Structure formats: C-alpha cells, structure tokens
Amino acid sequence: MNAAVRQMGRACSRFSLVLGATLATHAALANPVKDLPGGPAVNQLNLHPPVTKIASEQMWLHNMMLVLCLAIFVAVFGVMFYSIIKHRKSKGAVPANFHESVKVEIAWTVVPFIIVILMALPATKVVVAMKDTTNADLTIKATGYQWKWGYDYLKGEGEGIGFLSTLDVNQRNASDSGKPEAVDDYLLRVDNPLVVPVGKKVRIITTANDVIHAWMVPAFGVKQDAIPGFVRDTWFKAEKTGDFYGQCAELCGKEHAYMPIHVKVLSAEDYSKWVDGKKKELAAKADDPSKVWKQEELVARGEKVYNANCAACHKPDGKGAGPIKALDGSPVVLSDKHEDQVQVLLDGRLDKGMPAWKQLSDTEIAAVITYTKNSWSNKTGQIVQPAEIVAARK
Secondary structure (H helix, E strand, C coil): CCHHHHHHHHHHHHHHHHHHHHHHHHHHCCCCCCCCCCCCCCCCCCCCCCCCCHHHHHHHHHHHHHHHHHHCCCHHHHHHHHHHHCCCCCCCCCCCCCCHHHHHHHHHHHHHHHHHHHHHHHHHHHHHHHHCCCCEEEEEEEEECCCCCEEEEECCCCCCCEEEEEEEEHHHHHHHHCCCCCCCCCCEEEEECCEECCCCCEEEEEEEECCCEEEEEECCCCEEECEEEECEEEECCCCCCCCEEEECCCCCCCHHHCCCEEEEEEEEHHHHHHHHHHHHHHHHHHHCCCCCCCHHHHHHHHHHHHHCHHHHHHHHCCCCCCCCCCCCCHHHCCCCCHHHHHHHHHHHHHHHCCCCCCCCCHHHHHHHHHHHHCCCCCCCCCCCCCHHHHHHHH
C-alpha cells in the first residue's frame, strides 16, 4: 500500500513538472522575444554582426580558423577511415613491416609548422591592432562597481562629463518578482547609456572600485577586464550609428546578471547636441556644498539616490538580504555620530560587500544618509548636511 502511494506521489510530481514546463513554454511563445539590433539574437550561433573594423577582422579570423580546422579534420579522419576500411582484415590485408620513414617525419614536421604560421600571422596582426590605443579622439574611463558602471569623459569632446549607468529599475523589479518582461532588451536597458560619436576612435580606460569586472561589447569586438588598483585600456571606432549592448563578462558577485552595458552611437552633430545638453544638465544638478538644506528636501533627494544606487542590495524596505546588512534598525544608521556612516559611504566596506561611493556628490551622500536615518522605523530626526561630507573628504 505504501509503495503504491509513493509511486502515485512520484507520478504526480512528474506530471506537475511537465505541466509547469508546458505552461512556461506557452507563456514564452505567447510573448515571443525578437532579435535585438546591436545585441543578442534569438538562437544565435555566430558572432555578433560587426560594426567596427576590429570586430570584422575578428570575425574573418574566426571563420578562417574554422575552415582550416575543418580541412585538417577531414584530411586526418579521411585518411584514417580510408585506411581502416581499405586495409581491413576481412579483405585479406597483410600488415606491412617497416620502421621509420624520413619523408613522413619531415612531412609531419613541416606541414604543421606551415599551418601554425598561417594561423599566427593574421592573428598577431589583429591582436596588435586591438592593443593600439594611440591617437584617440575621445578618452573615457569606465569604472566597474557592484553592480553598475561609472563613466567619466577624460579627453575630447565631452570632457568633464561623468555619470553612473544602472540597470533599468522596472526591469530589475520584474526580475525580482519572477515575472520577466517579454521585451527584446530585457536586463540590457539602462538609465544612462554611454554615448559616443560615430567614426571617432574611442579609448576606454577600465578599472574597478571593488572586485574584478569586464567591459565587453561584442559588436565592437571589445572585452577588457576592469581590475581594482589597475588601469587597462582598449578602443573601438564604430562605423555606424545605433544602440549596441554588452554585459560584464566576469563573475563579479550575486548581481552579476544585472550589470549591462549600453552604448549609443550618434552622428557627430547629434553627439555635439548631447554633450551640450548633458553639460547643462550636470550644471543644473551641481549643488553648493555650503547650502543648508531642510530635512524634507534631503529626504526627498535621498530617496531618489537610494533607489538608484542602494535598493538593489539593501532592498527598498531597508531590510537587506543574506550577507547584506539591514539599514532599518542599523546601529550605525541610528547613531548620532554621523561620521561613522559617512566614512562607510566614502570608503566602503569590501569585507562586507559594501563598495565606496565617492563618485556621488556631497549633497547626494548627505541626502541618502539623511533618508536612511529618517525612513522605515529609523525616525531619528537627524540631518546630515553636505558640509559634513566635504569635511570628511579632506
């Protein structure tokens, strides 16, 4: 009786799994995702369509190697199977009795050498070109954070512009709820894409603030590690306008899947307009660090900073998750010693998974601290002014 019950239970479990998979499949088919121009394609087998000369050369090199390997495969296994079939025992073949052959030994030494040279010459040419970052029209520093990218325009048109690029909040919420959006750019949409001009050589300097990341855009043929304490560089020159996507290519932590890269390539005219607009936007956001803010103003400003940068780990309700400490009821947050929390934001706590946030402005840091001190159950009534952040940076 018990055995029959267990067997019935297993059958029900299998049926539930099959039914769940079937329903999931029907749901996916009801909302089909199409190819994303500049990004991944459905059932993609080949490399991304190249939009830079380097990416085109990489694709040519890839195809040439495949053809060469296929020719070697056919030749080697063709001779092997021919020999097995032609000289099998059932046909009365008698094995030859001979030792070394100078001609054969020369052949199997010279032929692989020639093959290696044929592979090495074009590969070396492409690798050397990939590393030539000289004479760039535009230099941008890409800094990896857990889990977003920071971009600073260091040289060329747009010099002085800087911003963070974070996964779209709606897509992140959809992922957290277990209800992914049926859109082509799912988990690739960001709030601030990297914007560059078409036909200009763009040098990307990579580094990281916490752990190893990697800046990768397949359509550009670019993949460069971003390592804390080190500076690496790479480059690209997009040959057409459009939107192009990539992702962090190093396993950088639990939010690794939520660290996309979106590069928007504009015409020279549109890029100049974007630079002018971005500089005006940044100038409007620039705050006087000596300004004294009201509590409600800082809380409102801090809520936006928190949702954009902190909620992914500490959660919107401030409860944290796993090793991420809760901010709701945190002794550091509740303490009237503001400098403790200020130093955590400025310097980070890598041993606790907390990155440094020096890239935020003095007002933004003051605002987000004030927000955490006066949200959820943290009703401290305390205010942190930007002047305190300025003093702590010194």
